[in-house]
Amino acid sequence: MKLETIAIHAGNKVDSSTGAVIQPITLSTTFERAEDGGYPHGFIYTRAENPNRSSLERVLSALEGGEAAAAFSSGNAAGSAVFQALEPGSHIIAPSDMYHGLRTLINVVYKGILVADYVDLSDITAIEKAIRPSTKLIWVETPSNPLLKVTDIDAVVRLAKRHGIMVCCDNTFATPVFQRPFELGADIVMHSTTKYFGGHSDVLGGILITRRKDFFWEKIKNIQALSGAVPAPFDCYMTVRGIKTLPYRMKGHAANAQKVAEFLQAHPAVEKVYYPGLKDHPLHEVAARQMSGFGGMLSFLVKGSPDDARNVANRVKFFTQATSLGGVESLIEHRASVEGPDTKTPFNLLRVSVGLENAEDLIADLKQALDGV
CATH class of the missing domain: 3.90.1150.10 (Aspartate Aminotransferase, domain 1)
Structure with missing residues (x-):
């Protein structure tokens, strides 16, 4: 499917019981178990998974070309899940003009847990100089907020791979319509779904999408389920609705x-x-x-x-x-x-x-x- 078709169909599922063309909102917080104690419908408890959230994760994973996605209640919650998944003492390289909310999150909530250097990511030499033995993540934001700086994703990824460093790209400003970080080698893509995905200034959310399911991604999924910073079914429904015209x-x-x-x-x-x-x-x-x-x-x-x-x-x-x-x-x-x-x-x-x-x-x-x- 091409992008426009993915946006309309990948997040929708015709209701099998009524034939409703648009997938209904599933507000139930819990789901019936079978006689043997199993979960025949694939859902246990809505904090862990919900049909509407599954639809949102499916369409955004498909749009970005990733293997899997994890939806959160805000963009900051999505970014925070990446930071939580890092080992204490890990070093992060982030943009000098990083989105203020995420920069404050690192400096306040993760103070004493993670170490961050903020550099001009348009300067590959500056990034290389900032690399330490403990560097585990380069956080890319391109175009950046609010100075619209551009980072050469391919160049950053090539540098990161030489040092065994993961690259996460905040693709909020560009969206997968205009920029494809996975095609340039990024490991994780992040969005504030509040912005262009929702598209109508009426729903809050965030998403992480992974290029491959690995140990680090499993940590993120555990954080999503255990921390519980997940979007409500109605929020997921509204975001999927917005994506159709993205x-x-x-x-x-x-x-x-x-x-x-x-x-x-x-x-x-x-x-x-x-x-x-x-x-x-x-x-x-x-x-x-x-x-x-x-x-x-x-x-x-x-x-x-x-x-x-x-x-x-x-x-x-x-x-x-x-x-x-x-x-x-x-x-x-x-x-x-x-x-x-x-x-x-x-x-x-x-x-x-x-x-x-x-x-x-x-x-x-x-x-x-x-x-x-």
Whole structure:
């Protein structure tokens, strides 16, 4: 099956008892045992497994081209399962502009348990210098949040394999529609399913997908079942529903983002635009080689003070000033004020999740907001 067909069919199962074309929501927390004490339907207790969660894991594994998937209640819970599966004292190499929520998770929850170095993953030499005998994981996030840096996944994987290090790729911004980390050798792919998979800003979740079932993956599955940070059946149902339109939505997000990025680049009140689809992006060629589209996320620097940037965010009409991304509606946010005092994000940066509105309307909205700077 091609991607569009997988998105529609791999997560659905016609109900055998009623013939319902759409798989129903199974809210039961427990499942009937047979006379011999077995589980003839394959389900024991919904924390361990649920029909709707199985459907979600099946479709996302198929979309990414992995062997198996494990769904979680949030993207941070998914990332945390990888960190929990590492042995205490393990060293992680992560992006210098890693998503703030996961970076804080490592620095606060896993402080004293794991050791992390944050480096520019666009610089292979810097990654190699950071490798220690205890390095067990290189965490890749490409494009990155919020600076839209691009990491050469193939180059990182080749380096990691020489040292016996695992590579996990956060593919949230690109989705499997535009980027295929397993085809470039990554071991695990992570997503916040809250974003483009759900696609409508109304359901929280995360996913891990593995290229192969191995001992480390079994540890992750045990963490999923025993820790219980799993999505509810309704959340799984809603995410599967969103996935059905993912390939077509992503094409619209990317087309709009390209137009918005080109407009911003030409506006005199804009200092810099971060979008891998622009030819002057420092790693545009790498992005073009490993991505089939450049996604719906961009960031830009407003000329002037942080207040000037906030004023732009306050003046837009079609963009909603809010955290998160990947929904059909366009969002804009002053990231530094969200990330707090330890932020590495420029204070005049605005992050934009370009939605599926008419691109001309979005551009006109940004123009009127920027013209006042």
